[in-house]
Amino acid sequence: MHSTPLGFDERLPLYQRLRDALLERISAGEWLPDQSIPTEQELSNRYNVAVGTVRKAVDALVGEGLLQRVQGRGTYVRRPDFGGSLFRFFRQVSASGEVRVPQSQILARSLETPPTAARQALGLGEEERCIRLERLRLLDGKPLFHEQIWLPHTRFAALLDVDPEDFGNLLYPFYEAHCEQRIASARETLTVETASAEVAAALGVDASSPVVVIERIARGYDRSPLEYRLSRGGAATFRYQVEIS
Amino acid sequence: MHSTPLGFDERLPLYQRLRDALLERISAGEWLPDQSIPTEQELSNRYNVAVGTVRKAVDALVGEGLLQRVQGRGTYVRRPDFGGSLFRFFRQVSASGEVRVPQSQILARSLETPPTAARQALGLGEEERCIRLERLRLLDGKPLFHEQIWLPHTRFAALLDVDPEDFGNLLYPFYEAHCEQRIASARETLTVETASAEVAAALGVDASSPVVVIERIARGYDRSPLEYRLSRGGAATFRYQVEIS
DNA sequence: CAGTGGTCTAGACCACTGT
DNA sequence: CAGTGGTCTAGACCACTGC
Numbered sequence: 001m002h003s004t005p006l007g008f009d010e011r012l013p014l015y016q017r018l019r020d021a022l023l024e025r026i027s028a029g030e031w032l033p034d035q036s037i038p039t040e041q042e043l044s045n046r047y048n049v050a051v052g053t054v055r056k057a058v059d060a061l062v063g064e065g066l067l068q069r070v071q072g073r074g075t076y077v078r079r080p081d082f083g084g085s086l087f088r089f090f091r092q093v094s095a096s097g098e099v100r101v102p103q104s105q106i107l108a109r110s111l112e113t114p115p116t117a118a119r120q121a122l123g124l125g126e127e128e129r130c131i132r133l134e135r136l137r138l139l140d141g142k143p144l145f146h147e148q149i150w151l152p153h154t155r156f157a158a159l160l161d162v163d164p165e166d167f168g169n170l171l172y173p174f175y176e177a178h179c180e181q182r183i184a185s186a187r188e189t190l191t192v193e194t195a196s197a198e199v200a201a202a203l204g205v206d207a208s209s210p211v212v213v214i215e216r217i218a219r220g221y222d223r224s225p226l227e228y229r230l231s232r233g234g235a236a237t238f239r240y241q242v243e244i245s
Numbered sequence: 246m247h248s249t250p251l252g253f254d255e256r257l258p259l260y261q262r263l264r265d266a267l268l269e270r271i272s273a274g275e276w277l278p279d280q281s282i283p284t285e286q287e288l289s290n291r292y293n294v295a296v297g298t299v300r301k302a303v304d305a306l307v308g309e310g311l312l313q314r315v316q317g318r319g320t321y322v323r324r325p326d327f328g329g330s331l332f333r334f335f336r337q338v339s340a341s342g343e344v345r346v347p348q349s350q351i352l353a354r355s356l357e358t359p360p361t362a363a364r365q366a367l368g369l370g371e372e373e374r375c376i377r378l379e380r381l382r383l384l385d386g387k388p389l390f391h392e393q394i395w396l397p398h399t400r401f402a403a404l405l406d407v408d409p410e411d412f413g414n415l416l417y418p419f420y421e422a423h424c425e426q427r428i429a430s431a432r433e434t435l436t437v438e439t440a441s442a443e444v445a446a447a448l449g450v451d452a453s454s455p456v457v458v459i460e461r462i463a464r465g466y467d468r469s470p471l472e473y474r475l476s477r478g479g480a481a482t483f484r485y486q487v488e489i490s
Numbered sequence: 491c492a493g494t495g496g497t498c499t500a501g502a503c504c505a506c507t508g509t
Numbered sequence: 510c511a512g513t514g515g516t517c518t519a520g521a522c523c524a525c526t527g528c
Contacts, residue, residue: 013497039513050499055514065490072507072513080490185490192437192455192480210437210455210480235437235455240485245310245325245430258516284494295518300495317494317525 014049018057021047026066026077027221033182036074037067066184086188086214089240090144090233102144104171106164108134111153118150118228121217129153131160135167136202145233146202155181155226172218181226186218192235199232210235259294263302266292271311271322272466278427281319282312311429331433331459334485335389335478347389349416351409353379356398363395363473366462374398376405380412381447390478391447400426400471417463426471431463437480444477455480 012020022037031037040058044051058075061067068078082088114122114130122130133149149171151159158178168174175181191213200207212235218227267282276282285303289296303320306312313323327333359367359375367375378394394416396404403423413419420426436458445452457480463472 015497041513052500053498056497058514069514070507071505071515074507074513082489085489086487185488188487188489190483190485190487192457192483194455210439212437238435238437240435242331242433242435243430244327244330244433260516286494297519298517301516303495314495315526316496318527319494 015053015056015060018043018047018049018053019060022057022061023066026061029182029221031077033077033079036076039074080184082186085186085216086190086240087145087231089238090212091237091239100139101169102137102139104167104169105136105138106133106167107136108132109160109164111160114150114228117215121228122150122152122225124152131156143203144237145231146199147229147231149230150228151226155179175226182220183218183226184221185223186216189215190240191215195232195234203232203234205234205236212238260298260301260305263288263292263294263298264305267302267306268311274427274466276322278322278324281321284319325429327431330431330461331435331485332390332476334483335457336482336484345384346414347382347384349412349414350381350383351378351412352381353377354405354409356405359395359473362460366473367395367397367470369397376401388448389482390476391444392474392476394475395473396471400424420471427465428463428471429466430468431461434460435485436460440477440479448477448479450479450481457483 022043025031037043038046040051040054043054043058047054058067058069062069062075065080066078068076070076110132111129112132114124114128114132118130119126119128124130130150131153133147133151135147135149137144137147156175156179162178172183175183193211193213194208195203195205195211197207199211200209203211205211211232214229214231214233216227216229216231217225218229220226267288270276282288283291285296285299288299292299303312303314307314307320310325311323313321315321355377356374357377359369359373359377363375364371364373369375375395376398378392378396380392380394382389382392401420401424407423417428420428438456438458439453440448440450440456442452444456445454448456450456456477459474459476459478461472461474461476462470463474465471
């Protein structure tokens with residue numbers, strides 16, 4: 001039975017180094033989303049640490065939302081759900097309160113030089129090009145928000161071969177299926193502006209009425225930026241809540 | 246040496262019941278903010294559980310932000326800082342990035358029947374009255390946001406005896422000093438509206454320009470609502486960021 | 491130096507899942 | 510039933526704090 005040494009910084013506690021080692025293997029795609037990782041017992045043997053230490057390392061990753069324990073079955077790589085996303089807070093006026101995925105309508109797709117904000121967010125060079133998507137998201141036929149999306153051409157070239165009609169309502173499973181790019185986390189930034197004529201028309205609101213802008217930078221498991229997205233929706237339907245302490 | 250029994254629900258794990266017991270003592274004011282709680286050893290003896298179990302209970306409360314460990318010194322009741330509050334995201338255009346507390350200016354104070362939203366948020370009866378404060382918060386003399394605050398008269402009567410000039414920039418230490426009411430947590434809800442004439446004048450923005458409204462319900466350690474607050478600031482200076490995964 | 495929390499181990503028993 | 514994670518215990522040693 002081999003025992004894999006935990007390299008990294010010797011000064012860090014064991015469970016931290018183990019956590020890093022596990023994260024490494026998730027990032028590398030060795031364990032894919034929805035798959036189970038080895039038993040605590042196995043990991044304990046493999047890395048030659050006590051089960052309690054394995055538990056603490058796994059606890060850390062569970063806390064970070066990367067793993068998920070299931071009593072009696074095992075520990076799984078969690079497929080990130082973006083339920084906490086700011087998008088969720090556009091009031092989808094359904095009285096029932098159930099979560100409904102809005103429909104998508106691709107308005108445009110092109111290969112072009114990205115604007116500076118997108119280029120910097122994605123960490124691209126001056127010369128690199130992006131696939132740009134423009135889409136409208138609707139609920140019950142009514143426009144909810146308007147999106148512009150930039151993706152590095154190098155990673156997402158395969159998207160150019162797909163008929164825009166065939167893009168699903170959810171893009172991330174789509175990226176995974178066609179481009180083997182898996183989104184693990186994101187940062188969203190909320191601001192407010194007044195609607196431009198174009199956006200007002202797309203959303204069906206008055207020109208120069210307030211609009212909520214959500215800028216999203218989505219990253220892979222190795223934290224490299226994969227997608228830059230700008231979404232705009234009518235401010236009247238937006239309501240966001242936080243707990244603080 | 247006595248051992249205090251952990252009542253509560255027998256079905257819950259020990260560390261959960263211990264966590265509840267500790268929370269009880271914090272809520273009751275037995276251990277005040279910035280004070281240290283007993284040693285893990287002491288708690289282990291007192292409640293007749295292993296130190297590891299005490300650690301897990303304390304870990305839970307640390308995770309909830311109620312306790313704070315200090316290596317080599319002890320574990321302390323944390324004074325909640327509202328650094329995560331939405332207020333923080335009104336861009337205080339200081340290039341340096343340091344946190345600056347805006348100045349406060351009390352515009353009005355009165356004893357009155359609260360509006361329905363405030364009454365319901367505070368869980369008051371139809372007949373109960375509130376102390377209402379209106380204040381302006383400024384940075385470098387420029388208005389940042391406008392606030393209306395409702396406090397149950399029964400708990401905060403002492404505030405009526407204080408000269409409005411003597412209200413500090415921070416209200417919560419003030420509540421604690423004069424009314425023995427300690428704020429432990431809060432819920433904030435963000436919406437966007439267009440400025441009324443009054444608000445526009447107070448903030449120095451154009452009438453009907455977009456305004457961010459933050460509604461806050463602040464609670465004590467026993468989670469009973471203590472304060473209802475409505476704050477409004479110009480949307481142009483607002484920028485909020487979240488991490489999701 | 492004594493006392494605190496931080497790390498790590500080892501092992502017992504329980505509760506739940508799937509077969 | 511065997512196998513998984515969940516709880517709980519007991520004790521060793523370390524790192525940091527304050528006197």
